Amino acid sequence: MTAQLYASSPHAAPDEFYLPPASVPKQPGQLVRAEPLERGVPAAARAWRILYTTTDHIGEPTLSSGVVTVPAQGGTNLPVVSWANGTKGVQPRCALSLADNPYEDGPSRARTTMLDAGWAIVATDYPGLDTSGPHPYLVPQAEAAAILDATRAAGQLKQFTLSERTVFWGHSQGGHAALSAAAYAPDYAPEFTVLGTAAMAPASDLPLLAASVADTAAGKVISSYIATSWDELYPQLDILQGLQGSTTRSLERIGANCFSGSEVLSALAEASQLFEPIFPAAALDGPIGDRLMENSAPQQVPGPVFLAQGGGDSLVTPAMQRSWRDAACTQGTQIFYREYPGLEHMGLVGEESSLNDDLVSWTLNLDQGSSVEDNCRS
Numbered sequence: 001m002t003a004q005l006y007a008s009s010p011h012a013a014p015d016e017f018y019l020p021p022a023s024v025p026k027q028p029g030q031l032v033r034a035e036p037l038e039r040g041v042p043a044a045a046r047a048w049r050i051l052y053t054t055t056d057h058i059g060e061p062t063l064s065s066g067v068v069t070v071p072a073q074g075g076t077n078l079p080v081v082s083w084a085n086g087t088k089g090v091q092p093r094c095a096l097s098l099a100d101n102p103y104e105d106g107p108s109r110a111r112t113t114m115l116d117a118g119w120a121i122v123a124t125d126y127p128g129l130d131t132s133g134p135h136p137y138l139v140p141q142a143e144a145a146a147i148l149d150a151t152r153a154a155g156q157l158k159q160f161t162l163s164e165r166t167v168f169w170g171h172s173q174g175g176h177a178a179l180s181a182a183a184y185a186p187d188y189a190p191e192f193t194v195l196g197t198a199a200m201a202p203a204s205d206l207p208l209l210a211a212s213v214a215d216t217a218a219g220k221v222i223s224s225y226i227a228t229s230w231d232e233l234y235p236q237l238d239i240l241q242g243l244q245g246s247t248t249r250s251l252e253r254i255g256a257n258c259f260s261g262s263e264v265l266s267a268l269a270e271a272s273q274l275f276e277p278i279f280p281a282a283a284l285d286g287p288i289g290d291r292l293m294e295n296s297a298p299q300q301v302p303g304p305v306f307l308a309q310g311g312g313d314s315l316v317t318p319a320m321q322r323s324w325r326d327a328a329c330t331q332g333t334q335i336f337y338r339e340y341p342g343l344e345h346m347g348l349v350g351e352e353s354s355l356n357d358d359l360v361s362w363t364l365n366l367d368q369g370s371s372v373e374d375n376c377r378s
Helices: 002-006 108-116 141-156 173-188 206-212 217-233 243-257 260-270 285-292 319-329 354-366
Strands: 033-037 045-055 061-071 077-084 120-124 162-171 193-200 305-310 334-340
Touching: 033 141, 061 108, 061 162, 061 243, 077 108, 077 141, 077 260, 108 120, 108 354, 120 217, 141 162, 141 173, 141 206, 162 173, 162 243, 162 354, 173 305, 206 217, 206 285, 206 305, 217 260, 243 260, 260 305, 305 319, 305 354, 319 334, 334 354
Parallel strands: 077 120, 077 162, 162 193, 193 305, 305 334
Antiparallel strands: 033 045, 045 061, 061 120
16 A cells, blocks of 8 residues: 555655755744745646744754745735644654655645645654654654745745635645644734634644554554654653563664655565554553644534544544544534545545545635535534
C-alpha cells in the first residue's frame, strides 16, 4: 500500500536555504526567505519554497519551511487552501519540500482543480523537517502554528496577494494538524476568515490509534515516530527508558528512516522483525497514554468539517474515525462524515478517488456561501 506508492520518491539533504539567518524575527508568521521552486510544479502554476518563523509546542519561537503554489498568472485576493501533509518521518531530510516531487502528497486532482479555479495552495513542512528539530509529530499546538504561520508568511510574497479566506485540508497526520489549526485559529490567527476544515483519515484518537495498530508493521513505524519525537519533546515521559534494549535499537533504526522512497521499505522491514509493540498496554494506561489523549485531535472545531475516511483503511480505521466523529458531534462540531468503501489509507486521496470531486465541491460551496451538509444526527 503506502510503501509501493512512495517507493520512488527519494529526498535530498537540506541545503543552505533552510539554515537560520544571523537574526531571526521573534514574531511568528514572518517570511525569512523565499525562492522559486521548479520541481514537480503543476502545469499553469508557479511555486516558491519559503522559510518562516513560527512557534513550537510550548510557544517558543522556531523556524519552519514550506511550499507556496499559485496560478501562473498570479492574481489578487486569492483564497487559500492551507494544506497539511501526511506522515513523512521525523528527520530533517524527510520534508516534503525536499522530495523529488513536492506535490506527491494528498489529493492531486483536487489540488489542480483549485489552482485552476484561482486559489493558492500553502503547504507547511512543519518544524524539524528541513529545519532544526525535533519535529513535533502529532503535537497539535505546533502543527497548528506551522499551518497558520505558513499562510501568514506566504502573504508577504510580492508576486500576488492573498485573501484572508482560507480552508484547511489535511490527510493522516495532516488531518490531525488541519483540525488543530481550525481549533487554534480564532486565538492564534484571528485575521483569517476560516471557511472550514477537510480532514481526510485524520489521526484523530491517538490512544486508540496506538492500540489498534500496535501489532502491525505500519503501526510500529508510526509508533516509532511518536516515540522518537516525544522522547525529545517530553523527556519527563522517559519513553525510551521504558523499552527493552532490542526494541530501543529497532525504534532508533525505524525513526532514522523517512516514510517515503526506499526508506519506508527499510522502516517496514525493520518493524516486521519487531515482535513487541512500541507502546504496550501498560504504557497506554499511564502518563504516555495521558499524553496521547491530550494530543489527540480537538473535538471542538469551529466551522464546518468534512471528515473523509477510507472504508478499507487498516492504519486509521473506520471504527476509530466513527468513534471520534460521534464524540466531536456531541461537542457541537458541525461534521459531514463520508466513508469511501474499499479505499485504503493512501487510496482515499489517490488520483481515482471520488474524494477529489467531493472535496472541490464542498470547498467551493463554502466559498460561495452555500450551506454544506451536516450528518451528525444521521
